[in-house]
Each structure stands twice: as C-alpha cells, then as structure tokens.
Amino acid sequence: xxxxxxxxxxxxxxxLDEGKIPEFKEKAALCPPVDIAEGLxxxxxxxxxxxxxxxxxxxxxxxxxxxxxxxxQQLIAExxxxxxxxxxxxxxxxxxxxxxxxxxxxxxxxxVLQNTDENTRKTINQFLNYPENSxxxxxxxxxVDLHDYFTVRKAMDYIRRTGIDxxxxxxxxxxxxxxKLVGQVSLRKLIIAPESTYIRDIMETNIVSASTTxxxxxxxxxxxxxxLTSIAVCDKENRLVGIITIDDIVxxxxxxxxxxxxxxAAIIPSxxxxxxxxxxxxxxxxxxxxxxxxxxxxxxSTIISHFEALLxxxxxxxxxxxxxxxxxxxxxxxxxxxxxxxxxxxxxxxxDWLRVLFKEVRVAIISGLALAAVNFLxxxxxSSVSVLIAATVSVTLFxxxxxxxxxxxLLPMGAKRIGFDPAVMASPMITTIVDACSLLVYFMxxxxxxxx
Amino acid sequence: xxxxxxxxxxxxxxxLDEGKIPEFKEKAALCPPVDIAEGLxxxxxxxxxxxxxxxxxxxxxxxxxxxxxxxxQQLIAExxxxxxxxxxxxxxxxxxxxxxxxxxxxxxxxxVLQNTDENTRKTINQFLNYPENSxxxxxxxxxVDLHDYFTVRKAMDYIRRTGIDxxxxxxxxxxxxxxKLVGQVSLRKLIIAPESTYIRDIMETNIVSASTTxxxxxxxxxxxxxxLTSIAVCDKENRLVGIITIDDIVxxxxxxxxxxxxxxAAIIPSxxxxxxxxxxxxxxxxxxxxxxxxxxxxxxSTIISHFEALLxxxxxxxxxxxxxxxxxxxxxxxxxxxxxxxxxxxxxxxxDWLRVLFKEVRVAIISGLALAAVNFLxxxxxSSVSVLIAATVSVTLFxxxxxxxxxxxLLPMGAKRIGFDPAVMASPMITTIVDACSLLVYFMxxxxxxxx
Numbered sequence: 001x002x003x004x005x006x007x008x009x010x011x012x013x014x015x016l017d018e019g020k021i022p023e024f025k026e027k028a029a030l031c032p033p034v035d036i037a038e039g040l041x042x043x044x045x046x047x048x049x050x051x052x053x054x055x056x057x058x059x060x061x062x063x064x065x066x067x068x069x070x071x072x073q074q075l076i077a078e079x080x081x082x083x084x085x086x087x088x089x090x091x092x093x094x095x096x097x098x099x100x101x102x103x104x105x106x107x108x109x110x111x112v113l114q115n116t117d118e119n120t121r122k123t124i125n126q127f128l129n130y131p132e133n134s135x136x137x138x139x140x141x142x143x144v145d146l147h148d149y150f151t152v153r154k155a156m157d158y159i160r161r162t163g164i165d166x167x168x169x170x171x172x173x174x175x176x177x178x179x180k181l182v183g184q185v186s187l188r189k190l191i192i193a194p195e196s197t198y199i200r201d202i203m204e205t206n207i208v209s210a211s212t213t214x215x216x217x218x219x220x221x222x223x224x225x226x227x228l229t230s231i232a233v234c235d236k237e238n239r240l241v242g243i244i245t246i247d248d249i250v251x252x253x254x255x256x257x258x259x260x261x262x263x264x265a266a267i268i269p270s271x272x273x274x275x276x277x278x279x280x281x282x283x284x285x286x287x288x289x290x291x292x293x294x295x296x297x298x299x300x301s302t303i304i305s306h307f308e309a310l311l312x313x314x315x316x317x318x319x320x321x322x323x324x325x326x327x328x329x330x331x332x333x334x335x336x337x338x339x340x341x342x343x344x345x346x347x348x349x350x351x352d353w354l355r356v357l358f359k360e361v362r363v364a365i366i367s368g369l370a371l372a373a374v375n376f377l378x379x380x381x382x383s384s385v386s387v388l389i390a391a392t393v394s395v396t397l398f399x400x401x402x403x404x405x406x407x408x409x410l411l412p413m414g415a416k417r418i419g420f421d422p423a424v425m426a427s428p429m430i431t432t433i434v435d436a437c438s439l440l441v442y443f444m445x446x447x448x449x450x451x452x
Numbered sequence: 453x454x455x456x457x458x459x460x461x462x463x464x465x466x467x468l469d470e471g472k473i474p475e476f477k478e479k480a481a482l483c484p485p486v487d488i489a490e491g492l493x494x495x496x497x498x499x500x501x502x503x504x505x506x507x508x509x510x511x512x513x514x515x516x517x518x519x520x521x522x523x524x525q526q527l528i529a530e531x532x533x534x535x536x537x538x539x540x541x542x543x544x545x546x547x548x549x550x551x552x553x554x555x556x557x558x559x560x561x562x563x564v565l566q567n568t569d570e571n572t573r574k575t576i577n578q579f580l581n582y583p584e585n586s587x588x589x590x591x592x593x594x595x596v597d598l599h600d601y602f603t604v605r606k607a608m609d610y611i612r613r614t615g616i617d618x619x620x621x622x623x624x625x626x627x628x629x630x631x632k633l634v635g636q637v638s639l640r641k642l643i644i645a646p647e648s649t650y651i652r653d654i655m656e657t658n659i660v661s662a663s664t665t666x667x668x669x670x671x672x673x674x675x676x677x678x679x680l681t682s683i684a685v686c687d688k689e690n691r692l693v694g695i696i697t698i699d700d701i702v703x704x705x706x707x708x709x710x711x712x713x714x715x716x717a718a719i720i721p722s723x724x725x726x727x728x729x730x731x732x733x734x735x736x737x738x739x740x741x742x743x744x745x746x747x748x749x750x751x752x753s754t755i756i757s758h759f760e761a762l763l764x765x766x767x768x769x770x771x772x773x774x775x776x777x778x779x780x781x782x783x784x785x786x787x788x789x790x791x792x793x794x795x796x797x798x799x800x801x802x803x804d805w806l807r808v809l810f811k812e813v814r815v816a817i818i819s820g821l822a823l824a825a826v827n828f829l830x831x832x833x834x835s836s837v838s839v840l841i842a843a844t845v846s847v848t849l850f851x852x853x854x855x856x857x858x859x860x861x862l863l864p865m866g867a868k869r870i871g872f873d874p875a876v877m878a879s880p881m882i883t884t885i886v887d888a889c890s891l892l893v894y895f896m897x898x899x900x901x902x903x904x
Contacts (some may be wrong), residue, residue, distance in 0.1 A: 011724075012637050019770065030658040031658075031802055032557075032660075032676060032677075032678055034677055096884070098774040110530060114570055124618060143592050148483070156643065159643065160643055160644050163640055163643070163644065164640075164644065164786045169640050170639070170640075174509065186621070187639060187643075188615055188616075188621050188622075191608065191611065191615070191639075191643070192612050192615065192616065201602035205482075206482040206483075208484075218845070223702065224702050224703070224706065225484075225486055226484055226486060227486075229681055229698060229699075233520075233869075239494060239740075239868060245806075246681060246698050246702075247681075249702075250675065250676050250679075250698075250701075250702065251593050251676070251703065252703065253705055254676065254797070257706075257709040257713075258793055258797070260713075261709075261712075261789060261793050262789070262790075264713070264716075264717075264789075265716075265786055265789035265790070265878075265879065266782055266785070266786060267786050267789070267790065273727075273799060274790065274794045274799055274800060274808075274811075275799065275800065275804065275807065275811075279811055279814035279815045279818060280818065281765070282790075282811070282815045283815050283822075285785045285819045286783075286815070286819060287818075287819050287822055287823075288855075289782070290779065290782055290786070290819060291826060293482055293778060293779070293782050293821065294775060294779045294782075294823055294826070294827065294849075295826075295830070297774060297775040297778045297779065298775055298830065299773060300771075300774035300778075301772055301774070301775055301835075302771075304770055304773075304774070305768070306773045308767055308768070308770075311767055312764075312767050312771060315639035315760055315763055315767070316757070316758055317754075318760075318763055318770050318773075319753040319754075319756040319757045319760070320753055320755070321770075321773060321774065322749060322752035322756070322773065322777055322887050322891065323746060323749040323750055323752060323753055324885060325774060325777065325778075326746070326752075327742065327746045327749065327903075328656060328783075328878045329880075329883070330718055330741070330742055330745050330746075330883075331612065331738075331742060332718050333718070333720050333879065333880065334718060334738045334741075334742070337714070337716075337717035338714075338717070338719065338726065338734075339717070340698055341710055341713050341714070342726045345706070345710070345743065347725060347727065348726060348727065349724055352727065353708045355727065355805070356726075356727075358736070359727075359731055362731035363734045363735050366732070366735045366739075367733060367735055367738060367739050368650040368743060370743070371739075371742055371743065373799070374743060374746070374747075375746065378747070378750065383753075387642055401742075417470075426717075426883060427879050428782045428785065431778060431781070431782075432778060433904070434682055434698070435774050435778060439774065
C-alpha cells in the first residue's frame with residue numbers, strides 16, 4: 001500500500017473517530033473503494049473493522065466489500081443481519097458474489113444463499129459449478145441484452161432504465177427469441193444512429209465470443225488480440241449467458257504471468273497471498289520440486305564416481321566443474337526461458353521448431369566460441385594451469401553451451417508437443433539435465449586430451 | 453497465427469485472385485484488421501502485399517496498417533502517393549502514427565510529415581520526443597473534452613458530431629478555459645442525466661490521472677488498481693494533453709512481464725521479435741550476462757583449488773558438489789523469484805523485509821531438514837559411502853539451503869533499496885553467489901567432520 005493512499009485512509013478514519021460522521025461519509029464516498037478495502041486490511045481489531053464498514057455510505061459498501069480479503073468478508077458476512085446481507089448481495093455484481101462465495105465456509109454460503117431470491121440462488125449455484133479458470137467462472141450476468149427488432153430509441157430507453165446496474169453498457173449484446181447471440185452494437189453507434197433505426201441494421205454480426213468452458217487464458221488472448229473491452233459468453237447452444245469485462249481480464253493476465261514465472265522457478269503455483277501464507281504452505285509448494293531435482297541431480301554423483309580414477313590423476317579438473325556447470329545452466333536457461341515466453345505470447349508456434357533450433361544453434365556457436373576464448377585466455381594468463389588443462393576446460397565449455405542451448409530449445413517445445421506445460425521446462429529442470437551432460441563431456445574430453 | 457484465422461485469410465485472398473473484388477471488399481470489411489495484418493505478414497512477395505493492401509476497403513486500411521510489421525509499413529509508406537499517405541495518416545489514431553514513425557528511417561518520416569498539416573506535424577514531433585516507456589509516448593489525442601459549463605444536451609451533441617473519430621467516447625474529460633483538467637464524466641452518466649443538467653453537476657472531480665513523464669508501468673498499475681478503461685494524461689501545468697486507453701495498457705502489462713522474465717533469466721531485454729531477430733542480435737542480449745556470470749564463477753575455482761589437498765584426501769567428496777550446488781541454486785531461485793514477483797505486484801513492500809526474512813528462514817529450516825534427511829537416507833541406503841561422508845553432505849545441504857534462501861530473499865530487496873532493478877537478482881545471479889557459499893561451507897564441514 002502506498003504511503004499517500006495510507007495517509008488518506010488514516011485521515012478518513014480520524015473523521016470517524018472524532019465523531020464527524022457526515023464528513024466521514026462525504027469523504028468516503030469520494031474515495032476509491034479499493035483504497036478503503038486495503039486500508040481496512042491493515043486493521044487487525046475485528047470490532048473496529050465491523051464498525052467502520054457499517055458506517056460506509058450504502059452505495060459504496062458493496063464495492064468495498066468485493067475488494068476485501070476473504071477473512072474480513074467472512075467476518076462481515078457472519079455478523080451481518082439477514083437484511084444487511086440481502087442488501088449487500090443485491091448491490092454486488094454476480095461475478096464478485098461468486099468470487100466471494102468460493103472462498104467462504106459452508107455455513108456462510110448457506111446464510112448468503114438463504115438471503116437471495118430463488119432465481120439468483122439458482123444462478124449462483126450454477127456459476128459456482130463452472131470449472132476454475134474457465135470463462136464461466138469469470139463472467140457476470142449484468143449485461144445489456146437487446147433484440148434485433150428493437151429500434152435505437154427503444155434500445156436507448158432500455159439502457160437508460162437498466163444501465164445503472166450493468167457492469168458495462170458500452171457494448172450491448174443482441175439476442176433472438178431463444179436468447180441466442182446474433183450480434184453486438186456499441187453505445188457509440190447507438191448514440192450516433194437515428195432513433196428510428198433498427199438494431200439489426202447497425203449491429204455487428206461477425207463478433208468474437210467465448211464459451212463457458214473456454215480457458216481464461218484463451219479468452220485473455222482474444223482480448224489482447226482484438227483490443228476488446230468486453231466479450232459475450234455463450235453456452236453450448238450459443239445462448240448468451242454472461243459477459244466478461246476487461247478489468248477481470250487484466251487480473252487474469254497478471255495471474256497467468258505470475259503462474260508462469262513461478263513454474264519457471266520450480267514452484268508449484270498457488271493463489272495464496274505471500275504475506276498471509278504459512279511457512280508450511282510455502283514449503284508445500286516448493287519442496288516437491290526441490291526433492292525431485294535433488295534426486296535427479298544424484299545422477300551427476302554417479303557420473304563423477306565413475307570417473308573417480310581420472311579425477312584422482314588430475315584433481316585440478318575439479319576446480320572447473322562449478323564454472324562449467326553454471327555456464328551451461330545459464331545458457332540453457334536463457335534459451336529455454338526465451339522459447340517458453342515466446343510460445344506463451346504466440347510468437348513461436350510448434351511448427352517453427354526447426355527455425356528456432358537453427359537460430360539457437362547459431363547463437364550457441366557464437367556464444368560458445370566467445371566464452372571459450374575468454375576462458376582460455378583467462379586460464380592461461382591468470383592461473384597456473386597447463387595449456388592442455390586450459391584447452392580441456394575451454395573445449396568443454398564450447399560443447400556444453402551448444403548442448404545446453406539445444407536442450408533448452410527442444411525440451412520446452414517437446415513438452416508442449418506432448419501436451420505438457422512448457423513453463424516447467426525452465427532453468428531448474430534444464431540445469432539438472434545439462435549438468436549431467438556437461439560432466440560427461442568434460443570427462444570424455446579430459447580423457448582424450450590429457451590421455452588419462 | 454492460428455489455423456482457423458489463416459484459413460479465413462486464405463479464403464479472402466482467393467476472392468481477390470479470382471477477381472471477385474466486391475466480394476473481397478465485403479468480406480475484408482468484416483474481418484478483424486489484426487487478422488488481415490497477420491495474414492499479410494506471411495506474404496513475402498512485396499508487390500503482392502502492396503496490391504492486396506491497395507484493394508482493402510478505405511475504412512479498414514488504416515487499422516490494418518497500424519497492426520502491420522515495420523518492414524511492411526515502410527514498404528507501403530515508400531510506395532504510397534502523397535495523397536494516399538495523407539489519407540492514411542488522417543485516418544490513423546495519433547498514438548498509432550507515432551508508434552509507426554518511431555520505427556521508420558528518416559526519409560519515410562520526412563515524407564509522412566510533409567503530408568500532414570502544420571498542427572498535426574507539431575503534435576507528432578512533440579510526441580516523438582517523449583521518453584520511451586513514458587505515459588507521453590503512449591497517449592493519443594483523440595479524446596472527448598467537455599467544458600464544465602456545457603449542458604448534457606450540448607455535450608451529447610458534441611460527442612455525436614465528433615465521437616466517430618475518438619479513440620474512446622465512454623469517458624469524457626472536463627477542462628476549464630486554460631485546458632486544465634477539472635473532472636471526468638462517463639457516457640453512461642450522460643445518457644441517464646436530464647438534458648438540461650450541467651456537466652459540472654454530474655462530473656467526478658476526484659479522479660486518477662497521469663503525467664506525461666510518468667513511467668508506463670506506474671500507469672498500468674493505476675489501471676489495474678482502479679479498474680480503469682482510460683486515463684487522462686496532463687502536462688506539468690495540469691493541462692490535459694492526451695489519454696491512454698486500456699488496449700495499450702494490456703500490451704504494456706504483457707511487455708513489462710516479458711521484460712521481467714527476461715531479466716530473471718539473465719537476458720538483456722529488447723523489443724525485437726524473436727523470429728525476426730538475427731542470431732548476432734540475440735547473442736548481444738545474452739553474451740554479456742554469460743560472460744559476467746562465467747567470470748564471477750571462477751571464484752568457485754579459487755575456492756576448490758584452495759581446498760585441493762582436502763579433496764585429494766577424499767575424492768569421493770567431489771561427487772556431491774553438483775548436487776549440493778544445484779539444490780542450493782534451486783532453493784535460492786525459488787526464494788528470489790517469489791520475492792521479486794511479489795515486489796513487482798506490490799504485495800511485498802521494502803518495509804516488510806523483516807517479515808519476509810523471518811518467513812523465508814522458517815521455510816528454509818523446514819525444507820533444509822527435509823532435503824538433508826532424504827539425502828542422508830539415500831546415501832546410506834543406496835550408495836557405498838561411509839556414514840561420516842553422508843553426514844557431511846547432508847549437514848552441508850541443510851546449511852546451504854538456509855544460506856541460499858536468505859541470500860535469495862535479501863539480495864532482491866537490497867537491490868530495490870539502493871534503486872536497482874530487483875529482477876536482475878534472480879536465479880543466475882543468486883546461483884553464482886550461492887555456489888561459492890556452498891563450496892566454502894562444504895569444505896569447512898568436511899574438514900571438521902572428517903578431520904582432514
């Protein structure tokens with residue numbers, strides 16, 4: 001939370017503490033709900049949170065509520081009267097209600113559902129059943145639906161009458177009598193068109209829409225590609241059942257990026273807030289990968305043990321193992337992360353694999369030559385090893401950089417090819433594989449060059 | 453490019469090839485401009501690209517143009533007549549024109565500027581001078597500006613008359629006679645309000661705005677935080693000079709994520725498309741880090757050389773160096789990437805450093821114990837080493853995991869504290885530092901336990 005926002009919140013609370021209720025309400029009404037929710041988050045006294053929340057102006061309290069932490073939402077839901085709860089849920093957008101209920105224990109969900117009318121209850125239950133990360137779980141029902149036989153005048157009247165409760169009125173969706181989606185029309189077009197025009201004559205029919213079962217990442221890609229601010233979501237029969245708006249998509253994009261970054265660092269992704277997560281929960285998301293990678297790395301011990309006789313003959317070789325492994329690991333990571341990211345952005349497709357491989361091999365040859373040359377000079381000039389040792393290390397370096405970049409390029413693409421998540425094939429995985437290769441190459445070249 | 457979109461584009465081109473011009477134009481007008489631009493990208497015959505572009509319906513050609521690659525934009529700009537160029541630039545949004553000109557050689561820029569009126573030329577020149585990644589370089593001038601003494605009727609008339617050329621009409625910005633920003637009003641509010649209402653009575657005055665010099669990342673954070681779809685950009689005197697819309701911010705968010713991911717993989721970020729970048733250019737963005745990290749890693753050689761006598765006495769110790777280094781590196785990466793990402797998302801602030809450290813130490817102790825225990829059992833049960841060697845390796849493993857997680861936690865936060873980019877302190881950097889620590893700890897524990 002930024003200093004400036006914190007100070008403004010403190011100011012707000014001071015008004016309440018001094019009993020200046022009208023001033024508090026006036027100022028709170030002008031304050032962005034997300035700022036109030038974040039301010040509340042830092043208050044640990046539950047009674048105080050409840051008192052402040054109850055004093056908020058009615059027209060912002062549901063907005064503030066939807067930005068609050070699950071813990072504080074639960075606190076408020078549990079202590080609210082039935083009437084208060086009914087009002088709160090009535091004022092919230094359905095997608096926010098569903099997000100809230102998803103995190104609540106059974107008793108709170110039951111209490112909330114008992115305080116909604118039968119239709120809303122049915123819709124909420126249906127939404128709670130959409131798979132996580134699907135378009136269905138992300139959508140809301142507060143959209144403007146028009147019929148193609150409406151005139152612009154009738155459409156505008158309808159929007160004026162109901163628009164205040166809609167999540168967006170700027171794109172209106174046109175449906176037929178079976179509620180099937182037949183087109184969309186922007187409010188911009190509606191206000192410019194003559195009032196007697198029929199919607200069917202100005203609506204766009206060639207539109208992008210999503211299906212409830214689509215993955216949220218695919219929906220986000222459509223938003224990015226077509227510069228959308230909202231999208232219609234249809235069921236299997238192409239009936240309009242909801243819309244998704246850009247503000248939720250921005251969060252999806254950020255979450256998907258976080259997920260990819262975590263996977264690339266060998267962490268099992270979770271939605272938990274870092275500062276709120278327990279140490280044990282963090283361990284649960286990291287230890288499995290650490291264990292797996294540690295056990296895979298024992299393969300390197302086997303290789304070294306196998307060449308123990310060789311190493312006894314030239315202990316000096318040991319000194320360069322870490323540098324060789326690190327350089328190979330770093331080159332491999334650079335390549336794998338580049339390939340993974342470009343695949344995620346759709347810049348590289350699987351059918352480009354040969355082009356990518358060819359490019360990476362060229363990069364590897366140039367990088368490998370440069371690294372090997374610098375290393376050779378450094379060893380000759382600044383350390384007391386023989387030219388043969390320097391040559392062994394440098395040739396190994398060249399070879400391992402090439403192997404690392406090829407592995408770093410092919411592994412993520414191979415993972416995607418067989419339906420695995422390529423992000424898992426990033427640095428840690430590549431490093432483990434490349435380490436074993438580097439050692440093998442090192443010992444083979446040493447045997448050959450040094451005649452050991 | 454997805455198969456389905458490619459097929460649709462091929463279909464479109466077929467119409468043109470068969471001379472069905474009206475059908476082509478009709479179909480092209482319904483096709484998303486970005487899809488046409490991507491289709492054109494795959495055509496290598498320059499004459500063919502020009503012929504197709506010239507046949508596009510006038511009202512979509514400028515949209516298609518702004519999605520095209522710089523190479524193809526240059527091709528079209530160079531072969532266009534002055535009249536064609538004038539029309540193209542007139543139809544484009546100013547932010548797209550600026551993006552296009554930024555990539556053009558001087559002769560094309562000159563040709564374009566010669567074909568714009570003096571006012572536009574001045575504005576373009578001014579926009580070209582905003583620093584890269586600033587709000588100024590991102591904004592456009594096609595916004596709706598209202599005066600606070602307008603009535604709703606007058607405002608709506610103004611929007612109806614000029615709205616077709618605006619990038620968005622859904623948020624209108626209210627200025628005073630000095631063009632200073634005094635508020636904003638949504639089109640939703642305008643259509644609901646009575647026609648005789650004054651704008652000053654319904655506008656919001658407590659609004660979030662940006663300054664031309666703000667970093668685009670900070671602007672994107674405001675969009676995310678406050679669920680904006682557009683933002684006003686003001687100069688130093690608070691005069692409204694432009695707006696930024698959410699579609700450009702979505703690209704910024706994606707670009708900033710890509711940049712962070714590249715930095716974390718020790719790659720110098722660039723805007724170049726991977727498939728179009730030359731191998732040499734890729735090398736230029738990777739080799740500096742590889743060289744730096746390689747040279748830093750020679751520190752590990754020094755440590756090993758120093759303990760050569762110890763190693764000669766127990767060559768078996770060498771076998772576990774890679775596993776120890778990898779495990780330490782992986783633990784360090786997990787922590788550093790977690791900290792870096794949470795700082796980027798604003799979930800961790802610098803003042804949380806003690807909480808973060810405390811959490812990471814607990815995670816490290818639990819993970820370290822688990823890894824050490826598993827490793828000890830594995831070595832005792834499945835390899836022929838003595839209990840003392842197994843103990844040496846396991847105790848080292850425990851210690852290095854703790855060191856790695858502490859380094860992985862403190863380094864990115866320290867970097868941010870002194871104004872460096874924390875993303876640089878990710879896996880490769882941490883690995884190099886942690887490797888040296890691991891080796892030192894290993895040899896010290898070996899000396900102590902084995903009495904070498």
